[in-house]
Amino acid sequence: MQRGVMYGMLAGAIWGFIFLAPRLLPDFSPLTLSVGRYLMYGAVSLAVALPFARRLLAKLTRADLIALVKLALVGNLLYYMLLATAVQLVGVAPSSLIVGILPVTVTLAGRRDHGAIELKRLVAPLALVVTGIACINLDVFSDVLLHHTDAPATSVLTRLAGLACAVGALASWTWYAVVNARYLQANHHFDGNEWSVLWGIVTGLLGAMLGAVMWMLPAGTVQASVPDTRWHVFWIVCFALATGGSWLGNMLWNAAAKRLPLTLSGQMIVFETLFALLYAFIYDGRWPRVPELLAIVLLVAGVSWSVRQHSVEPAAAPKEAPAH
Numbered sequence: 001m002q003r004g005v006m007y008g009m010l011a012g013a014i015w016g017f018i019f020l021a022p023r024l025l026p027d028f029s030p031l032t033l034s035v036g037r038y039l040m041y042g043a044v045s046l047a048v049a050l051p052f053a054r055r056l057l058a059k060l061t062r063a064d065l066i067a068l069v070k071l072a073l074v075g076n077l078l079y080y081m082l083l084a085t086a087v088q089l090v091g092v093a094p095s096s097l098i099v100g101i102l103p104v105t106v107t108l109a110g111r112r113d114h115g116a117i118e119l120k121r122l123v124a125p126l127a128l129v130v131t132g133i134a135c136i137n138l139d140v141f142s143d144v145l146l147h148h149t150d151a152p153a154t155s156v157l158t159r160l161a162g163l164a165c166a167v168g169a170l171a172s173w174t175w176y177a178v179v180n181a182r183y184l185q186a187n188h189h190f191d192g193n194e195w196s197v198l199w200g201i202v203t204g205l206l207g208a209m210l211g212a213v214m215w216m217l218p219a220g221t222v223q224a225s226v227p228d229t230r231w232h233v234f235w236i237v238c239f240a241l242a243t244g245g246s247w248l249g250n251m252l253w254n255a256a257a258k259r260l261p262l263t264l265s266g267q268m269i270v271f272e273t274l275f276a277l278l279y280a281f282i283y284d285g286r287w288p289r290v291p292e293l294l295a296i297v298l299l300v301a302g303v304s305w306s307v308r309q310h311s312v313e314p315a316a317a318p319k320e321a322p323a324h
Contacts, residue, residue, distance in 0.1 A: 004259030005268065011252035012271025018080070018245040019096045019276035020283060021237050022087040028234055030084035032223045034077055035211045036234060040242030041076075042204010048247065049197045056198060059189050064198070067183050072203040075176030076246075077210065082169040089162030092280035093288075097136035097295055098166035100273030103303060104129050105174040110181070110261065125305035129270070132298030139291035177269070181257040196250040203246075270303045 022033060049056060086095040104126050108119075184195065214222050256268060277296060281288055288296065 004256045007252045007256035008260065008268025009271050011249045011256060012268060012273075013275045014244050014249040014252070015272040016096075016275025016277075016279055018241060019083070019087060019092045020279045021241055021245075022084040023092060023280070023283065024237055025230075025234055026088060027224070027226050027230060029223050030081045030088065031210075031214065032234075033084045033238075034080045035207050035214060036238040037080060037241045037246065038076055038203045038207030039211060040204075040235075040238045041200045041246040042202075042207060044239075044242045044247050045197045045200025045204060048193075049201060052194075056194060059194075060198070064187070064190075065202075067179075068199055068202040069206070071176055071180055071183075072199060072206050074172050075180065076199075076203045077206060079169050079172040079176065082165045082172065086162045086166035086169060089165065090159050091162075093277060093292055094136055094139070094163065095166045095169075096273045096276035096280070097133055097292075097299075098163060099170050099173065100270055100299055101129065101133045101170060102174060102177065102269040103306070105170065106177045106269065107306075109174060109178045121309050122306055125302040125309065128298045128302030128305065132295040132302065135291045135295040135298065139289060139295075173269075177257075180254075184254060184258050191254075193251045193254075195254050196247060199250060200242075200247055268303075270299050273299060 021037075022030070025033060028036075083095060083099065086098070107122060107126065184190075190198070219225070260268070274296065277288070277292070
């Protein structure tokens, strides 16, 4: 279990960077960011897979391919488009802390899975996590509620749209985390690295198809014109996202998912939130505001408590996983 927790923490540290990328590239649309990132992810994954491609193909089944397509569409393309939109509309802190409620949603979704503990033992730590999320939502609208009560409706609608996109990202990644973990635990013929590589290749193919559709649309429909120098930065960031945020991060997460019950692996996602906040505060050159600091403390306390609940005594007797 300790190794699984370590893998989950490392994945969170790497994934935290993906929240900063839309801030680094505000002149690129969320769809363009998604296509660029996953084209690179596909290329990196293909290069990594070449030495053992024959072995991978020999083990790949039709069911594996269907699962990979579903996971790539929801857990990669849809998730990152929603996340990038949220970051550009309301910022890194609110977006990362909304997605930070994943420990709650994944835990609830996996409450009947093998190795899960009784939900009543998690009520108190999960309550801390939910309170932390409430703090960051209060922070998002504090200037409207307290200082600018006559703020334009467009400002409020923009923030609501950003929060809605963050909630959409939360829903898509919750689905991915649950389905991916269950599939890996039920199918042992791929290790974490092999599954991450296959997932990357499938995602790259889907990204290429989406990019082809974008290319056929009239200029400016999806992406406004930007200088060539910005495109150079764009591809550098996409390469970093592909190698770290996608290939390496997913490999570590898959390794954690194979070793931890969903009620615990869901808690590990909070480290993505914490590292995203750390990177954002460094990038902005500021200290966290009081609601942000309170949210961080509550999230860390809630997840630490949950981990303790899993390790104090053996998990409850396994229950049959629901059909899916």
